[in-house]
Amino acid sequence: MTKHVAVLMGGLSSEREVSLRSGAACARALEGEGFRVTSVDVGRDVAADLTALRPDVAFNALHGPMGEDGSIQGLLELLRIPYTHSGVLASALAMNKAMAKIVLNDAGVPLAQGRVVNRREAARSHVLNPPYVLKPVAEGSSYGVFIVPEGAAAPPAELSAETWSYGETLLAERFIAGRELTCAVLGDRALDVIDIRAADGGWYDYAAKYTKGGSIHILPADLKGNIYQQIQQLALTAHRALGCRGVSRSDFRYDDRPDGTGELVMLEVNTQPGMTETSLVPELAAHAGMSFGELVRWMVEDASCDR
Numbered sequence: 001m002t003k004h005v006a007v008l009m010g011g012l013s014s015e016r017e018v019s020l021r022s023g024a025a026c027a028r029a030l031e032g033e034g035f036r037v038t039s040v041d042v043g044r045d046v047a048a049d050l051t052a053l054r055p056d057v058a059f060n061a062l063h064g065p066m067g068e069d070g071s072i073q074g075l076l077e078l079l080r081i082p083y084t085h086s087g088v089l090a091s092a093l094a095m096n097k098a099m100a101k102i103v104l105n106d107a108g109v110p111l112a113q114g115r116v117v118n119r120r121e122a123a124r125s126h127v128l129n130p131p132y133v134l135k136p137v138a139e140g141s142s143y144g145v146f147i148v149p150e151g152a153a154a155p156p157a158e159l160s161a162e163t164w165s166y167g168e169t170l171l172a173e174r175f176i177a178g179r180e181l182t183c184a185v186l187g188d189r190a191l192d193v194i195d196i197r198a199a200d201g202g203w204y205d206y207a208a209k210y211t212k213g214g215s216i217h218i219l220p221a222d223l224k225g226n227i228y229q230q231i232q233q234l235a236l237t238a239h240r241a242l243g244c245r246g247v248s249r250s251d252f253r254y255d256d257r258p259d260g261t262g263e264l265v266m267l268e269v270n271t272q273p274g275m276t277e278t279s280l281v282p283e284l285a286a287h288a289g290m291s292f293g294e295l296v297r298w299m300v301e302d303a304s305c306d307r
């Protein structure tokens with residue numbers, strides 16, 4: 001009997017458009033693998049939609065709040081629909097960057113020093129000595145992220161805007177210069193490491209992530225062997241410490257400049273990494289010899305409740 005997979009996409013977060021692209025790519029690939037596929041644009045009535053559909057598996061292609069923070073995972077547990085990616089607790093933990101840092105620190109993962117601040121406080125005056133990074137505590141895809149450069153006279157003006165929609169709680173962290181690196185974990189195996197460079201020479205922001213040609217990916221990253229292996233081990237340690245399942249992706253900064261500190265820190269763990277044509281996890285899987293179709297098939301076969 002052909003397995004029926006509901007691909008959950010879209011949603012209500014600021015990452016809706018990215019999720020629609022991830023979901024469409026996964027739906028096409030799953031159909032190519034022989035599954036019966038229904039694409040579900042997730043809204044407030046998703047429980048009724050899934051109850052009517054009664055799929056065998058829910059493929060979670062949502063990003064951001066509701067899809068990545070344990071909410072949809074809890075609903076799927078209640079409906080007893082097996083689902084992909086991490087469960088309720090791991091999703092909620094990883095999505096909240098401040099709480100994740102507590103768990104990762106206890107696991108011995110190196111992290112950038114920082115503190116949790118209120119948006120209004122961060123808008124009034126510098127909460128750390130520049131250079132530093134400000135990021136919403138529970139957003140993804142670089143939404144609401146600012147790098148405050150050395151010598152900046154004041155915090156970013158956008159923090160005071162009435163149109164701000166990324167929450168009132170921010171994480172302020174010391175800026176770590178150097179390379180942006182990422183490593184994915186598939187099941188219980190760390191894949192390779194990508195060195196990510198924005199094509200315009202800037203930082204890896206939303207445009208660099210999701211615009212074709214916006215970033216340059218060096219795979220495998222040209223690193224000293226011990227650093228390469230250390231990143232793989234840290235990604236696996238973080239995946240296990242947070243209780244992740246299926247696929248996760250950990251992002252790092254490494255300051256190997258000639259006059260740099262040599263510092264390596266983990267930035268965050270993403271439990272719902274992008275699955276678009278420019279995304280990193282499909283690229284890492286392909287480098288490991290797994291086609292996009294084989295990757296999504298593995299994720300469906302790995303799906304379960306009680307994750």
